[in-house]
Amino acid sequence: MRAELPAYYSRLAPFRDLFRTANPVLTYHKLGPRPSGVRLKGLYVSTNTFSRQLAELRAAGFESGTLSRWDATPSRGVILTFDDGYLNVLRNGIDPLAVHGFRAIQFLPVNSLGKRNEWDLAAGEAPETIMNVGQVREWIAAGHEIGSHTLSHPFLTRLSREQAREEIQASRRKLEDLFGRTILHFCYPYGDCDDHIRELVREAGYTTACTTDWGVNPPGAPSFALKRLTARYPSRKIGTIWSWLRGGIPLGL
Helix, strand or coil: HHHCCCCCCCCCCCHHHHHHHECEEECEEECCCCCCCCCCCHHCCCCHHHHHHHHHHHCCCECCHHHHCCCCCCEEEEEEECCCEEEHHHHHHHHHHHCCCCCEEEECHHHHHCCHHHHHHHCCCCCCCCCCCCHHHHHCCCCEEECCCCCCCHHHHHHHHHHHHHHHHHHHHHHHHCCCCCCCCCEEHHHHHHHHHHHHHHHCCCCCCECCCCCCCCCCCCCCCCCCCCCCCCCCEEEHHHHHHHCCCCCCC
16 A cells, blocks of 8 residues: 555545545644745645645545544544644644644644754754744644654654653653643654653653654554654655655754
């Protein structure tokens, strides 16, 4: 099945049958206009494209799913995730999500709230603003969720066990203290994880963790290795982003 389908999600038609057999999780990063000179153009999805994707899902009878119910019998739920907490998602995504009746979750690198995507800049990516505490509260007030993307967006497998534990556990505590809600969902920066990292996530009290692995999630799939499909605009030039998503290019997820 994998070889017959696109590497990324742009429209529903190629994935319709797959989405009816298991639970899909779509991942986005940035919404709105794309600055000039961006290396990974596919991480920007225009507001119009995002609205079209949501409208298409809704017209086909798909509904908003949540990570808390990812293991349910497949029905028509689609889970929408955003990595990194970019302000442009708040500014350009709230209205389309409301219009089409979808909820989403933002995975936040908590020490970067109100700052920039420093993990990308050294590799030549464009700077983007991360939501501050007040803006995250605005996101939550609109009915959406938040999860942890660590403290500082590192490659977790390159850290010592104690450093990785701190990134995983302290980020959960900080988010709970800041926003007064239980944080149950985690996302591995760059999709970088192994058995030891997954165990640290479980020990920290999370109930799910998202990867960058391609695919959907049938009931009984590993809850700390949930697969996702990267959503983007239609393009034939996907080699760069696909290499990065597989770990070949050290830019930020």
